Amino acid sequence: MSEPTHTVSGMSHRHPDQLALWDVPEWLQVVGVFDLETTGIDVTADRIVTAHVGLLDAEGRVIRARDWLADPGVEIPDGASAIHGISTAHARLHGRPAREVVDEVVTALRALLDAGIPVVAYNAPFDFSMLKYEALRHGVPPIESPSPVIDPLVVDKAYDRWRRGKRTLEVVAAHYAVRLDAAHEASADAVAAGRVAQALAERFAPWLPTTVHELHTRQIGWARAQAESLTEYFIRVGRIDPDDRLDGRWPIR
Numbered sequence: 001m002s003e004p005t006h007t008v009s010g011m012s013h014r015h016p017d018q019l020a021l022w023d024v025p026e027w028l029q030v031v032g033v034f035d036l037e038t039t040g041i042d043v044t045a046d047r048i049v050t051a052h053v054g055l056l057d058a059e060g061r062v063i064r065a066r067d068w069l070a071d072p073g074v075e076i077p078d079g080a081s082a083i084h085g086i087s088t089a090h091a092r093l094h095g096r097p098a099r100e101v102v103d104e105v106v107t108a109l110r111a112l113l114d115a116g117i118p119v120v121a122y123n124a125p126f127d128f129s130m131l132k133y134e135a136l137r138h139g140v141p142p143i144e145s146p147s148p149v150i151d152p153l154v155v156d157k158a159y160d161r162w163r164r165g166k167r168t169l170e171v172v173a174a175h176y177a178v179r180l181d182a183a184h185e186a187s188a189d190a191v192a193a194g195r196v197a198q199a200l201a202e203r204f205a206p207w208l209p210t211t212v213h214e215l216h217t218r219q220i221g222w223a224r225a226q227a228e229s230l231t232e233y234f235i236r237v238g239r240i241d242p243d244d245r246l247d248g249r250w251p252i253r
Contacts, residue, residue, distance in 0.1 A: 027215075028197075030063075033054045033120050033190040033194035034109060034119050034121045034127055035052050035127060035186045036048050036049075036050070036130055036131065036186060037049050037084035037185070038080065039075075039076050043125075043253065044133045045133075047098065048072060048098065048105075049072055049095075050067065050086060050185075051101065052186035053065075053108040053109060053112070054191065055112075056198070066108060068104065069094055069101075070091065070095045070101040071096065071097060072095070073098050099140065102131070102140050103140045105131060116212075120149075120151075121149060122152050122196070123153050123169075124146075124154075125251055128143065128149070131143065145252070146251055146252060147213070147216050149219070150212070150216075151219055151250065153169075154219045155197070155204075155219065155222075156172055156196075158219075159204045170183050176196050176200065176203070220251075228246075230246055231245050234246070
């Protein structure tokens with residue numbers, strides 16, 4: 001069934017126990033979750049500090065989880081440390097070599113994707129692109145075209161386009177009544193993003209694609225359209241030059 005052309009944010013948000021089995025997409029029975037915390041936001045130049053890859057069951061319970069702390073091999077800026085709480089000294093003392101961490105994160109994600117398990121990543125192009133360029137930096141074969149991926153940021157914007165306010169993970173998690181106690185900690189963010197994806201699937205079940213591969217394909221178009229719309233807005237308010245364009249490639253840039 002095609003996605004709605006109008007906002008449906010007023011729909012009731014039922015507890016998962018109240019859902020009929022047919023309401024829950026089959027592909028949501030088990031989802032992978034993925035998040036990185038880094039030295040900065042430049043996906044080609046900054047480095048991974050912490051990573052989380054895990055699995056959630058259909059009720060959002062963690063059934064598998066793995067965390068990594070890397071020594072990125074560079075100074076962690078104070079601004080980044082203030083966000084995720086990892087200092088350069090701590091990473092050097094307790095972190096593992098960056099190449100080992102990158103290799104293991106790539107291996108863990110590739111295993112999920114190869115098994116057809118969708119991986120949830122909030123603002124997926126950041127995490128998957130960062131991982132790609134880190135892999136290239138360390139001579140690890142990268143994941144070039146991750147699929148299937150679910151990006152709650154893209155899906156939320158597609159199905160509730162006109163809702164006012166920010167779309168950070170903290171704000172969106174609160175909107176969908178998903179608990180997030182330790183924002184900007186990789187495992188907490190990853191699990192919260194997975195549960196937001198499940199909440200979206202619950203709320204918008206009648207309009208969701210029947211397969212995760214169709215959802216993946218639609219997100220490519222949605223992300224491109226969202227970037228074009230935001231580009232037009234930024235040009236209109238003078239935030240960027242008329243010749244500039246936001247990168248709408250998804251789920252990797």
